[in-house]
Amino acid sequence: MSKISRFLNSSWEGLKISLSALGINKTRSFLTTLCIIIGIVMVTLMNAVSNGMDAEFDKSMAMMGQNVVYVEKQPWNRGPNYKWWEYRSRRDIKLEYVDDIREYSQLSSAVSAVAARGTSIRYNDVSADGVFMAGVTDQYFETAGLDIEIGRAFTPEEIQRGAKVTVLGASLAENLFDRSNPLDKEIRIGGQRFRVIGVLEKQGKFLGLADMDRRAMTPIKAYGQIFSTRGNIQIAVKYPNEKILEEGEYELEGIMRRIRGLDAAEKNDFELNKPQAFEAQLSSFKTGLYLVGGALTALSLIIGGIGVMNIMFVSVRERTKEIGIRKAVGAKAWEILYQFLIEAVIMCLLGGLIGLLLSYPLSMLLNQIFVASIDLSVVLAAIILCSVVGVFFGFVPAYRAAKSDPIESLRYE
Template sequence: MKFIRQTFESFRFAWQALRSNLLRTMLSLLGVTIGIFAIIAVFTLVDSLERNIKESLSFIGDKVVYVQKWPWSFGGEYQWWKYFQRPEPTYKEYKFLKEKLENAQAVVAMDFKGRVTVKNGNNSMAALIQGTTLDYNVISDVPVEQGRYFTQQEIDVARNVAIIGSDVAENVFPGQDPIGKTFKISGLNFTVIGVQRKKGESILNVGGNPDIKCLIPYGSFAKMFHSINPSIDIAIKGYDTDEGLLELESEIRGLLRTRRGVRPLQDDNFAINRPEAAAQAISGIFAVLTVAGWVIGGFSILIGGFGIANIMFVSVKERTNIIGIQKSLGAKNYVILFQFLFEAVLLSLVGGLVGILLVYLLTFMSLGSLVLQLTAANIALGLGVSSVIGILSGIIPAFSAARLDPVIAIRAK
């Protein structure tokens, strides 16, 4: 009980010391404030970017590979001339893979057509039209908020039905419930069977922004847009038990090479692309940004730490006489130690809190599609780093104060 009371008294004494030298306190915490602000601001930016990009990538699926003509290249020289003569994936190859693949949960054929006018009466807008087969909702996120998803019969007979994005619903059917109503895509009537939940803007609209998208059966899409160039993307979802999708990728490669007549020593004439490749490339950028944040903030914190240590040595010098009186009245060494250590930690924590507050105010800034969010983990990190800096900066001055001889200390002027 006595220890707790003395600890509390040490804390109160430290607080009073900081308040009595307000200008010096503010100047001392400036370095820590700038350092914590730099580190937590970079971490908040990186976390927000990563969250935004992962939300975007969720629309191209997890455990999914894409069979396409062109590879996704995220490093080195992009040798486009090697891929130019490759054949495009076809609907027949989709049917072949769907029938033959054993390590796939779902196989989907899809294609896109951008800036197509969709119209209902006098209301119109340019939309992204995507034709797809039935299992698209297995490989990708299709959050239907109103209505329903496609049925097998609608896909098989290429019925003119559509699942529209929230922006399409708002612009083409303003103030109306669009379910069951018809609208025109390239002059053809389509019936709305579903409306997707609003996603909002994002940095990466991979696969197209679903808010301005109209999903329709692939057969309907092909009838409108594939008279000239009938090429598609093939998306294939693997099983969770297939670690790294190695079995699925090997099976796809073997089947397609056989179907296309690729000789054993020849390179593949198709690309098997993974969303994970994009995620890994982005993670590398995040790692660089994180290191940069630590370096920039680290120098500021180092300067702030030296500033706090210097102020603490000055405080010990100024209060040497008081320390001698406290010791002569029976104060233990740890009580004196705690007084100065608490003062250093409190000073550093205040600086850290101000830095975190500045980052919090930063989250109210409009950065377009990027929404900054200060997480509890980053707040804890900022406070933790501040506490460590306070302890390291104050431990030596606190020890020197605690070891003062009371007789000599009382005589000090």
């Protein structure tokens, strides 16, 4: 028999013996692989969340408008050294800054302002709570990258006089009007009547969390008659492309310093925010996720591997006489070693397979709450990881079996 044929034959026989041994001790095998199952579930879900966040990130950033800089009192990126009391003492951003920026800016393509808060909206007996209510100026739909699905946006005249008209998000319109046509229907916001003139195209959730379709917009003057705009103004400045955006940010900083009357020695008392700030926060979150998840996964796999090693020692001791017989009829040491390594790997792969089967429905459930997406690479990684754990922790008991004395093994009772 050639070496290749003997190797293949040993692999097949080792696989049959391993499956037979695991089948005889089903409960013991399952309990041994329980930590392997937990480890694979954790690493799979961790990867699923990371993939889901990456997939949602670009889509979510598009919801904030492309090539836009936001002028506000406070920064979005609030690290451990965030001094909230300093930012709160800054002067408010004012609505009239919109006209000033339009006058002075040579690079921007659109400038708008928005004031927003959560509120409730009613239509007859139907109520919608937790609605993102926004008062906007003209050019808001352009800076926010919003498109109207049915109806129309506000006219300049409606913006100027603060008309009691509103544009609704897709899911809010469905919530209030079911499948009926919402156009020209009257809803109540803050006790006042507003006429629906449009419905936005469906956007989805921002980073899998906030429903961006549960919103309503009105002219900012109409908003100001119900809610205060004091200290609540955000200005959005849009640029034609990313290259101009970089230059435009410096221009906008100079314009704002001029509007605020700051001299060269004074620091900015305003903040220029960009959606890219979320990328740094996302990266920090993912790093923390990998550190915590990786540590817990490693701990689970190590504990599981130790359990596999312990059971393999027990298995070697229980089958000592079988090992002696196999050696007596000509089995090589490497064949004994290989057989027990196959058994250890099969045990770990069994745990990995169960873990993957559990991970899929768990990731689907998680995706309803946050964002999660399993890809093929994590399945392959889980198989390789389980194989490595099986080989690493199964080697010592397998080596002991391979090096056992055949005569002593035959005498073992």
